[in-house]
Amino acid sequence: MDLDLRKLRYFAALAEHRHFGRAAEQLYIAQPVLSRQIRALEQELGCTLLLRTTRSVQLTPAGESLREEARAVFATVDAAVRRVNEVARGVERLVVAFAPGLHVSPAVRAFAAVRPEVGIELFRLNWWEQDAPLRDGRADLGYLRRPFDETGLRAVPVGAEPRVVCLPTTHRLAGRRELVLADLDGELVLDAQSRRTSSVEEKFELIAVGHGIAMVPLSVALSYSRPDLVHHTLADAEPVESCVVVAEDCSEPRVLDFLAVALRTLGEVPDVGRGE
Amino acid sequence: MDLDLRKLRYFAALAEHRHFGRAAEQLYIAQPVLSRQIRALEQELGCTLLLRTTRSVQLTPAGESLREEARAVFATVDAAVRRVNEVARGVERLVVAFAPGLHVSPAVRAFAAVRPEVGIELFRLNWWEQDAPLRDGRADLGYLRRPFDETGLRAVPVGAEPRVVCLPTTHRLAGRRELVLADLDGELVLDAQSRRTSSVEEKFELIAVGHGIAMVPLSVALSYSRPDLVHHTLADAEPVESCVVVAEDCSEPRVLDFLAVALRTLGEVPDVGRGE
DNA sequence: TAAAAATACTCCATAGGTATTTTAT
DNA sequence: ATAAAATACCTATGGAGTATTTTTA
Numbered sequence: 328m329d330l331d332l333r334k335l336r337y338f339a340a341l342a343e344h345r346h347f348g349r350a351a352e353q354l355y356i357a358q359p360v361l362s363r364q365i366r367a368l369e370q371e372l373g374c375t376l377l378l379r380t381t382r383s384v385q386l387t388p389a390g391e392s393l394r395e396e397a398r399a400v401f402a403t404v405d406a407a408v409r410r411v412n413e414v415a416r417g418v419e420r421l422v423v424a425f426a427p428g429l430h431v432s433p434a435v436r437a438f439a440a441v442r443p444e445v446g447i448e449l450f451r452l453n454w455w456e457q458d459a460p461l462r463d464g465r466a467d468l469g470y471l472r473r474p475f476d477e478t479g480l481r482a483v484p485v486g487a488e489p490r491v492v493c494l495p496t497t498h499r500l501a502g503r504r505e506l507v508l509a510d511l512d513g514e515l516v517l518d519a520q521s522r523r524t525s526s527v528e529e530k531f532e533l534i535a536v537g538h539g540i541a542m543v544p545l546s547v548a549l550s551y552s553r554p555d556l557v558h559h560t561l562a563d564a565e566p567v568e569s570c571v572v573v574a575e576d577c578s579e580p581r582v583l584d585f586l587a588v589a590l591r592t593l594g595e596v597p598d599v600g601r602g603e
Numbered sequence: 604m605d606l607d608l609r610k611l612r613y614f615a616a617l618a619e620h621r622h623f624g625r626a627a628e629q630l631y632i633a634q635p636v637l638s639r640q641i642r643a644l645e646q647e648l649g650c651t652l653l654l655r656t657t658r659s660v661q662l663t664p665a666g667e668s669l670r671e672e673a674r675a676v677f678a679t680v681d682a683a684v685r686r687v688n689e690v691a692r693g694v695e696r697l698v699v700a701f702a703p704g705l706h707v708s709p710a711v712r713a714f715a716a717v718r719p720e721v722g723i724e725l726f727r728l729n730w731w732e733q734d735a736p737l738r739d740g741r742a743d744l745g746y747l748r749r750p751f752d753e754t755g756l757r758a759v760p761v762g763a764e765p766r767v768v769c770l771p772t773t774h775r776l777a778g779r780r781e782l783v784l785a786d787l788d789g790e791l792v793l794d795a796q797s798r799r800t801s802s803v804e805e806k807f808e809l810i811a812v813g814h815g816i817a818m819v820p821l822s823v824a825l826s827y828s829r830p831d832l833v834h835h836t837l838a839d840a841e842p843v844e845s846c847v848v849v850a851e852d853c854s855e856p857r858v859l860d861f862l863a864v865a866l867r868t869l870g871e872v873p874d875v876g877r878g879e
Numbered sequence: 880t881a882a883a884a885a886t887a888c889t890c891c892a893t894a895g896g897t898a899t900t901t902t903a904t
Numbered sequence: 905a906t907a908a909a910a911t912a913c914c915t916a917t918g919g920a921g922t923a924t925t926t927t928t929a
Contacts, residue, residue, distance in 0.1 A: 329612060330680050332605040333894085347909060360895050362910060367893095372684065374691035381903045381908045389691035395740050396683035403679040404606050407672030408648065415650035415665035432808040464671045528826075532708040550804075552828050609919090623884060636920050638885060643918095657883045657928050 332404065334368040335397050337361055338376065342394040345384045419581050424450040424466035426457070427527045428547035429569055431470050434589040441588060445581050453526060461574060467582045469572040470593070472544060481577075482570040483586070485593040488545045490564040493534050493556050500559070507563045515539035527551050569593075608680065610644040611673050613637055614652065618670040621660045695857050700726040700742035702733070703803045704823035705845055707746050710865040717864060721857050729802060737850060743858045745848040746865070748820060757853075758846040759862070761869040764821045766840040769810050769832050776835070783839045791815035803827050845869075 337354060341361065344350040351361040369376050376390035386394065414420070419442075425431045435447050450466055457475035460466040471482075492511060494501050500510060517530055517539040528551060530541055535555045544567040548558040571589045573582055613630060617637065620626040627637040645652050652666035662670065690696065695718075701707045711723050726742055733751035736742040747758075768787060770777050776786060793806055793815040803823060810817055811831045820843040824834040847865045849858055 329608040330684060332608060336605060348907090356894090357896055358908085359897085359910070359912095364894080366910090372687060372691075374688060379909065381901090381906090384909090387691075389687050391740075392690040392696075393683070393687045396687060398739070398741075400676075400679050400683050403676050407669070407676050408606060411648060411665050411669045411672060412650060414668040415648075415663075420668075430808065432805060433812070436812075463674065464667075465674070529708060532706060536709070536712075549828070549830055551826070554825055624882090632919090633921055634883085635885070635887095635922085640919080642885090655884065657881090657926090659929090660884090 330371070330400075331368070332400070334364050334371075335393075335400060337364050338368055338393065339397045339401075341365060341377070341384070342386055342390060342397075345386075347379075347384065419445040420448065421445050421468065421581050421585055422448045422450055422466045423468050423470070423585070424452050424460050425470040426452050426472050426569075427454060428544060428550040429470050429472070430546075431589075431593075434470075434585070434592040437592045438585050438588045442581065442584055445585075458572065461572060467573070467577070467579070468585055468589070470589070471570055471572050473568045473570060475572075477572075479575050480572050481575050482572045483590055484568050484570050485590060487566040487568045489566050490542050490561050491545050491548045491558040492561055493531065493541050493543060493548055493558045495535055495537055495540075496555055496557055497537075498540070498557075501557050503559060505562050506559045508561055511540070511542075517541045531556060606647070606676075607644070608676070610640050610647075611669075611676060613640050614644055614666075614669065615673045615677075617641060617653070617660070618662055618666065618673075621662075623655075623660065695721040696724065697721050697744065697857050697861055698724045698726055698742045699744050699746070699861070700728050700736050701746040702728050702748050702845075703730060704820060704826040705746050705748070706822075707865075707869075710746075710861070710868040713868045714861050714864045718857065718860055721861075734848065737848060743849070743853070743855070744861055744865070746869070747846055747848050749844045749846060751848075753848075755851050756848050757851050758848045759866055760844050760846050761866060763842040763844045765842050766818050766837050767821050767824045767834040768837055769807065769817050769819060769824055769834045771811055771813055771816075772831055772833055773813075774816065774833075777833050779835060781838050782835045784837055787816070787818075793817045807832060 337350070337356075340354050341347065341350040344353065347361050347365075348358050351358040354361065365377065372389075372393070374389045375387050376393060378385050378387060410420070421438075423431055423435065431449065435449070438445070439447065450460065452460065452469070452471070457471055458469065458477075458480060461469050461480060470485075473482075473484075475482075492500075492506060500506060503510070515538070517533060518541070527543075527547060531551055531553055533539060534541055535553060542561065542564070543558075545558075545560070552558070571586060571593065573586055577583070613626070613632075616630050617623065617626040620629065623637050623641075624634050627634040630637065641653065648665075648669070650665045651663050652669060654661050654663060686696070697714075699707055699711065707725065711725070714721070715723065726736065728736065728745070728747070733747055734745065734753075734756060737745050737756060746761075749758075749760075751758075768776075768782060776782060779786070791814070793809060794817070803819075804827060806817055807827055807829060809815060811829060818837065818840070819834075821834075821836070828834070847862060847869065849862055853859070
C-alpha cells in the first residue's frame with residue numbers, strides 16, 4: 328500500500344555500502360532482517376533493485392533510480408517535519424506565488440521591514456497553474472494576471488500592461504514599429520493549446536528557432552528577453568490586468584498584512600509596462 | 604524515528620473530514636484506531652495537530668501546516684515509485700542541468716530527434732550549486748560555466764562569453780560605452796560572499812533598487828534583462844568558458860549520446876555573446 | 880442527553896533476533 | 905574453502921478490532 332520509509336532507509340544504506348552485512352551493521356539490525364526487508368521492498372515495488380552474488384551486490388537501473396528518488400523523498404519528509412515543528416513553535420511563514428515576469432520582491436522587502444519575524448517563500452508559477460496553488464494551499468497569496476477563476480478568491484487589481492507579440496529578429500514583421508492583431512493573420516501563434524511548453528523560457532526558445540510566434544504580456548517579454556527575439560506592442564489588444572490574490576475566507580493576520588503592504592508597494596511602483 | 608506514511612495518510616483524511624468517525628470510515632478502519640494513530644503521530648512530531656471536542660475537530664496551525672506538507676510528501680513518494688517502475692520497465696530518462704542564462708534546448712531538441720524514446724528532464728541550477736547535482740546523481744549531464752570543481756568530472760568546453768557589469772539605469776556609469784575593471788573601484792559588487800541571494804532574478808532586483816552592482820556573464824545579463832538595468836562589457840575581464848559536463852566514470856549510452864549531440868549542437872550555435 | 884472522541888482489552892501481522900543452510904567465487 | 909546472502913524459526917512490538925467509558929455542547 329504505502330511505501331514504507333523504514334524499508335527505503337534500509338535500501339538507501341544498502342545502496343551506499345553494496346554489502347548486506349556492513350549496511351545492517353550501520354543500521355543496527357541483523358543481516359537477515361535487512362535481506363528480508365529489501366526483498367519485501369522489491370516485491371512491493373514489483374521490480375528487482377539489486378543483483379546479488381556472494382561476492383558482490385550491484386544496483387539494477389531501477390535500483391540506481393530508487394537511490395536518487397530516496398534522496399528526494401527523505402529531503403521532502405525531513406523538510407515537512409521541520410516546518411511543522413517550526414509552525415508549532417510559533418514561527419510564521421508566508422508563501423507568495425507570482426506569475427512569470429511580475430516582480431514581487433519590492434513588496435517582499437517592504438513586508439520584511441514591517442514583519443521581519445515572518446519567513447517568506449517565493450514561488451514562481453508556471454503559466455498553466457494560475458490560481459490553483461491558492462486553492463490547494465500551496466501558496467497563501469498570489470500575484471497573478473487576469474483572467475483566472477476568481478470564485479472563492481479575493482483579487483485586487485494593481486496594474487495593467489499592454490500585450491506584445493514576440494517574433495524572431497528574422498521575422499517579416501520584426502522591423503515594424505507597432506502592430507495590430509490583424510497583422511498576425513496567418514501566423515502560427517503558440518499558446519496553451521498548440522503545445523504544452525513547460526516554461527516561458529522554452530516558449531521563447533521555440534519562437535527563436537522559428538516554430539511560431541506568441542502574444543505575451545509586456546512584462547514577460549521584458550523579463551525573459553533574448554537578443555534573437557524582438558517584441559512589438561499590439562495596439563488594439565486588450566491590456567492585461569495584474570492582481571494580488573488571497574483566499575476569500577482568509578483571516579490570518581500575516582497574510583492580510585502582506586496584502587496591505589503589497590497593494591501599497593505594487594500600486595506605487597510604476598507599471599513595468601511604462602518602463603519601455 | 605521515521606515518519607510513518609500510513610499515519611500521515613490517516614491524518615490527511617482526518618484533516619479533510621474534520622471528523623474521526625467519518626474519516627475512519629473512508630479509511631476502512633475503526634474509529635478508535637484512528638484516534639490512537641493520530642495521537643501517536645502527534646507524539647512523534649511533538650506537537651498538537653488537532654483541537655478536539657465532542658462537537659468539532661479543528662486543525663491547529665501546525666495541523667494546517669502538516670496538511671500542506673503531506674501533499675508534497677505524497678506527491679514526491681508517488682512520483683518516486685512511478686519513476687522507479689518506469690526505469691524497471693526500460694523507460695530511459697536523462698536529467699540535464701544548466702546554469703542560468705545558458706540555453707540547452709537546441710541540444711535537447713536535436714537529441715530528441717535522434718533518441719525520442721529517452722525522456723528528458725531539464726533542471727535550472729542555482730548559481731551556488733555548480734557541479735554538485737552531477738556528483739550526487741541529481742543530474743546526468745550539466746551545461747555549466749567555469750570555474751567549478753572538475754575532479755572526477757569530464758568537462759568539454761563549448762564556448763566563451765565576455766563578462767559584463769550590470770548597473771541601474773540611474774547609475775553614474777550607466778551611460779558609458781565600455782568599461783574596464785578599474786572603473787568599478789569603490790563600487791559595492793554583489794557576489795556570493797556579500798549576500799546569499801536565491802536566484803539571478805533576486806540579484807537583479809537588488810541591483811535595480813540600488814543595493815549594489817554585479818559582474819555576470821553576458822548571457823545572464825541578456826536572459827534576465829530588465830528595463831531598469833543596463834549592462835556594459837568589461838573590456839579587460841577574463842571571458843567565461845561554458846562546458847558540457849558528465850561524470851568521468853559515466854558509460855551509459857544515453858548520456859554519452861546526449862554529450863555527442865550537445866557538443867555538436869552547442870558548438871555550432873553562434874555564441875550568445877556575439878548576438879549583442 | 881446524545882453524539883463523538885477516548886480508553887480497555889484482545890488478536891495478529893510483521894519487524895527483529897539467533898541459528899543454520901545455501902551459493903558463488 | 906570461505907565469505908556472504910538466504911532461509912528457518914522464534915519473540916515481541918504495535919496496528920487493528922470490539923466493547924465500553926468519558927466528555928461537552
